[in-house]
Every structure is written in structure tokens, then in C-alpha cells.
Amino acid sequence: MKLTPPLISLFIIIFLLPVxxxxxxxxxxxxxxxxxxxxxxxxxxNPAADGCGWEMKINSxxxxxxxxxxxxAFQTANLQVHxxxxxxxxxxxxxxxxxxxxxxxxxxxxxxxxxx
Numbered sequence: 001m002k003l004t005p006p007l008i009s010l011f012i013i014i015f016l017l018p019v020x021x022x023x024x025x026x027x028x029x030x031x032x033x034x035x036x037x038x039x040x041x042x043x044x045x046n047p048a049a050d051g052c053g054w055e056m057k058i059n060s061x062x063x064x065x066x067x068x069x070x071x072x073a074f075q076t077a078n079l080q081v082h083x084x085x086x087x088x089x090x091x092x093x094x095x096x097x098x099x100x101x102x103x104x105x106x107x108x109x110x111x112x113x114x115x116x
Contacts, residue, residue, distance in 0.1 A: 034084040034111050041070070043077035044094070052094035056083065056108060065108040066092035080116035085109060 038059045044066075045051020054070040057063070065087075074081060091104030 034086050036082070036084045038116070039081050039083050041074060041076060041079040041081060043075075047094060050095045052092070052105065055105070056081075056085075056110070064105065066094070066105045067110055068092070068107055069110055071110075071113065074113055074115070082114050082116060083110055084112040086111065 040057045040059060042055040042057050042064070044053050044055045047053045052066065054067050054075055056065045056067045056070075058065070065085075085108045088107040088109055090107045092107050093104040
């Protein structure tokens, strides 16, 4: 089979176009809108026994947040971590405040976490 100029052009487009698209894509930074902070993992107790589950205390502000997605590897009380997170619009009601119409605890989504 003899390759003609149109056939060669087609092969170039089929194989080089995806490569050029991948090369031209800009990589997005990991932290698009997240907040980065040093924090302490807090064991708020088992929610089944009126506890509040895993919480995160931000060291610089002493703010306490509920963390519904804390990875198992980081579920250690008083563990010092560095996190990137964003606040969720949801609030977590637990323990004694679960039955009271209070403000609840702001929930955060942990986007990245490392041990200190």
C-alpha cells in the first residue's frame, strides 16, 4: 500500500492532534479556592453515643469544624496535621446540641492532608 499525501496528512492529524492537545492543556493548581492551615485532629466521640465524631481544630484561630470525610489514616486524637480545606454550607448537629435549635458546627471538606 502506497501512502499518498492526503493519507499521510490524515495519519499525522490522528496521531499528533491528541499529543498537541495534551501538551497545550494547562495544569490547574491543587488549591483553587481552598484554605490552608495547620490543625489538630479532635476525637469528638462516637456519634452513636452522643459524640460529635471527628473534628478539626484550626491552630491559628481555634475554630472547630466537623470533618465528615477524614481519611482513616488520620483518625488519631490530637494528631497535628497540615490541611487544605473549604467550608461547606452544611452544619453538623451533635451531642447535646443535636436536640437544641443552636447554630451547630460548620462542616469542612478536607481536600488535602499531611501529618506534621
